[in-house]
Amino acid sequence: MGIKGLNRLISEHAPNAIKTGEMKQFAGRKVAIDASMSLYQFLINVRQQDGSQLTNEAGETTSHLVGLFSRTVRMVSNGLKPLYVFDGKPPVLKSQELGKRLAKRQEAEKAAEDATKEGKVEDYDKFARRTVKVTREQNEEAKELLRLMGIPYIEAPCEAEAQCAELARSGKVYAAASEDMDTLCFGAPVLLRHLTFSEQKKVPVTELFLDKALRGLDMDMDTFVDLCILLGCDYLDTIPGIGPVTALKLLREHKNLEGVIEHLKSSSSKSKVPEDWPYQDARELFRNHDVMKGSECEISWKKPDVDGLIEFLVAKRGFSEDRVRSAAEKLAKGVSQGYQGRLDGFFKKKPVSEGTEKRRGVSGKNNAAKKQKK
């Protein structure tokens, strides 16, 4: 999932493109969250002590709803305006990757079964997490829950990350939130990671800035997309023997994938480009993904339907009524009190003063720009 090694490359070459902070510093920000990815993570991580998923009395899984509910309420309490985006049809090119994931799941299912038979609880836990898939029903339940909470969601025509990126690019929201680094390839100017993590984990929210990453890597967006394809994305296999360091070096030397491929074919390199390697298609998917235009997306945050939530969560799924009521109050407050404005648009760019580099007490040792000059 995502782009292999991209995070490492960015933190090495463009450390200032990555910032960590608390959730509350995004107060007043609208964010588009990759719902499909989040639900998947809730199913994996929201579990009981023994590693089994949370369920209601009838034994139906509720991990995804517990996660979605509590994490969303946390965001709203911190002044954020979350918007969820669900996956549409997967692109044809992804079928290979999806096939692989299915095979892995089946393998894990079998392993989990074996572990149960042999009574190895730890192994069972490990494999059971790998069998996770978000079902159609679970997706529908999540949408129903969001509706009752008054939180908007959008169904993307294709990949959710791409739609999140479009919403951020068009200024409809501040950032796209996903754990998937390919959201950057889809052109999200700002990517938030770890936004939907549990509070107890105490993992700070990571903010990634595309423009700073491009500057640090010293490349334009087209080259960046090519880099991501070379690193390994969801749509294509990687070329054997090419890791992050080589990928970056090759692209810097040969400008684009065409150049890299030609170089690999002509040189005595051991890395062979797979025969069926439709990089143009992958490139096209990243550059012109099928999305709904940001300007055409109707988004509004509404008051929660408290009775509906009680019926849906308490009566049907055994949530604590007190918890649901107090959470609903927080959601209502988030809507009625408006949202905190920010100073971001207020300032104007300082005119660049010529040649008067200021003396500094401490030079920026981690400064990427400086590193390159060396």
Add this chain to the structure above:
Amino acid sequence: MLECKLQEPKVFRSVVEAMSEHIKECNFEFTREGLKMQALDSSHIAFTFVTLSATWWNEYRCDDEALLLGVNLETLLKILKCGPDNSLLALSYENDDDEVSELKVKFEVDRGEKKDVAEFALKLTHIDPMEEEVPELTWTNELEMPTQELFRIARDISLFSEIMVLEFDKDKLRISCSSKESTADYLVHPFEDSTNASNSVRMNIEAPFKVSLTTHYVLSFAKNKNINERVVIKMIDAETPLMFSFSMKEGSGICYYIAGRLTDD
């Protein structure tokens, strides 16, 4: 080389204390004209801007055109709290190419012929300088009142609600809040105190408007009665940030820009 001295370390401490309410670390920008410090809080809701002009200090010398020192405010405040009120505060910095660069903070107390000294060194950090600056604005509305009065109201409101609503009218200011359990409503009118001018409330509101602010920010600004017992609030409308300023002698002072809350999308 940089050296600045101040007879009243308390005032400098108050400034740093006020800043540290919103900011963890900040670039101290020394020029021949004086010291400037500015930073946004991490939520980008409030911007703090401080000027301490060269003449504000009892002695001031900065040989560099501009010197940028990244300071951790919490640490600096800790140091400043160690300085006795009757001491002379001296900040100094020597530029050399040493790996570790430090801001020296010294407190001197006269003991007849000799001086007792307490000296601290603060390790500097690298902070990216702000690439933006505050635009020039034509403020259409202005209000001036005792800092203590604003503090009292903001503190009271903070007991009831995280959000306070300010309605500026030609001849009155209404400050209110509401929560599930209660509402609170304050009316402040222009008023001239002929015996003690510092109690006066002055308003010059050309375009009345209403704005909601996050209470704890206003409360923290209003703690600045040590800086100035009068606060000046300048505004335009609900969409433009409001400015709260506390001036000091010699064109120095501390001012804040704060973004209001917005309602519609």
